[in-house]
Amino acid sequence: MKVIIMGCSRVGARLAELLYRDGHQVTILDVKAESFRRLQQDFGGTALLGSGMDEAVLRRAGIETADAFITATQGDNRNIMAAQVARHIFNVPRVVCRIYDPLRRDLYSELGLETISSTTIVAQMIKEELTG
Amino acid sequence: MYIIIVGGGRLGHNLAKSLISQSYEVLVIEKDPGLVERINAELGSVALVGDGCEGKMLESAGARRADIFISLTGEDEDNLVACQIAKHHFNIPRTIARLLDERNEPLFKKLGIDVTINSTNIILEYIKHELPSPPVMHLLKGLEKDFEVVDITVPSSAQTVGSRVAELALPEGVILALIIRRDRTPLVPGTETLIEAEDQVIAVTRPDDEPSLRAALTGK
Numbered sequence: 001m002k003v004i005i006m007g008c009s010r011v012g013a014r015l016a017e018l019l020y021r022d023g024h025q026v027t028i029l030d031v032k033a034e035s036f037r038r039l040q041q042d043f044g045g046t047a048l049l050g051s052g053m054d055e056a057v058l059r060r061a062g063i064e065t066a067d068a069f070i071t072a073t074q075g076d077n078r079n080i081m082a083a084q085v086a087r088h089i090f091n092v093p094r095v096v097c098r099i100y101d102p103l104r105r106d107l108y109s110e111l112g113l114e115t116i117s118s119t120t121i122v123a124q125m126i127k128e129e130l131t132g
Numbered sequence: 133m134y135i136i137i138v139g140g141g142r143l144g145h146n147l148a149k150s151l152i153s154q155s156y157e158v159l160v161i162e163k164d165p166g167l168v169e170r171i172n173a174e175l176g177s178v179a180l181v182g183d184g185c186e187g188k189m190l191e192s193a194g195a196r197r198a199d200i201f202i203s204l205t206g207e208d209e210d211n212l213v214a215c216q217i218a219k220h221h222f223n224i225p226r227t228i229a230r231l232l233d234e235r236n237e238p239l240f241k242k243l244g245i246d247v248t249i250n251s252t253n254i255i256l257e258y259i260k261h262e263l264p265s266p267p268v269m270h271l272l273k274g275l276e277k278d279f280e281v282v283d284i285t286v287p288s289s290a291q292t293v294g295s296r297v298a299e300l301a302l303p304e305g306v307i308l309a310l311i312i313r314r315d316r317t318p319l320v321p322g323t324e325t326l327i328e329a330e331d332q333v334i335a336v337t338r339p340d341d342e343p344s345l346r347a348a349l350t351g352k
Contacts, residue, residue: 053208053209053236055235075209076185076213077185077207077209077210077212077213078209080209080212080213080216081208081209081212081213081239084212084239084243085239088239088242088243089238089239089242101185101186101187103186103187103188103217103221104185104187104213104217107216107217107220107221110220111216111220
């Protein structure tokens with residue numbers, strides 16, 4: 001599978017490594033070169049400097065033939081806009097969008113994005129851990 | 133008519149001022165408390181500190197009864213998301229977004245933002261208007277898909293000077309709304325109105341007809 005990840009955050013970098021280790025073709029984008037320091041030495045995918053909201057950068061990352069696009073920056077709105085570019089302009093088959101704000105998560109899943117709210121998931125897990 | 137503006141910088145501040153003077157009900161949502169204080173000091177309590185993309189903020193701002201939602205922040209992604217939340221979660225009928233990077237315009241249109249305003253393009257149009265051999269200036273381009281309002285100045289050398297409006301080869305459907313004479317007198321043209329040198333013509337046209345409209349008016 002050919003995967004593009006936007007945002008070399010801790011989550012982005014970790015996901016890139018996991019997918020790479022499973023044999024997928026991975027390209028990770030970030031607007032800051034220093035973010036790529038989060039990648040392990042043995043990461044063999046592509047790290048590309050540029051914004052995942054910029055169509056030219058996305059083309060360079062090979063979005064036209066990508067199977068999946070994942071947004072993992074710290075900014076909800078950046079993630080949402082890039083995910084909608086991938087979905088509606090480039091018709092990427094699977095687009096997964098990280099959204100912290102639960103309201104925005106609900107709204108955009110209604111609008112057809114696959115969304116993940118780490119806020120909701122982590123809160124739920126901690127609650128289950130505590131109350132079992 | 134209740135209008136919510138997101139972004140209280142110079143643009144949002146001046147828009148609020150102008151809308152309030154026209155007796156609209158206006159609320160400005162701005163993250164920076166300093167800007168909010170400045171707006172409230174001048175215009176009364178019309179601005180709130182907050183994030184225009186936060187559901188709770190919009191709920192408490194009475195977004196459900198708003199008629200128009202205008203997002204004017206300096207980031208395209210914030211304007212896009214604010215307008216989408218306004219439209220889809222709060223069912224606000226009309227959403228207007230400031231666009232900084234014009235390459236994003238097709239995406240905004242596709243995602244249902246009613247109007248996009250690109251300030252750079254507007255400034256460029258104005259500058260072009262001040263250059264010799266005045267081209268067509270777009271006054272309201274993009275507000276509606278099907279027509280635009282343009283401003284064309286008739287050069288002194290144009291063959292059309294001295295013609296009656298009825299004699300102009302105007303494209304079908306074009307409306308000449310206003311003529312401003314060289315001495316700045318405005319008049320609503322009829323079929324018998326004579327075109328004079330340096331008339332400034334304000335017309336409504338379909339975008340495709342713009343070149344033939346210009347040709348009909350300037351003889352070029």
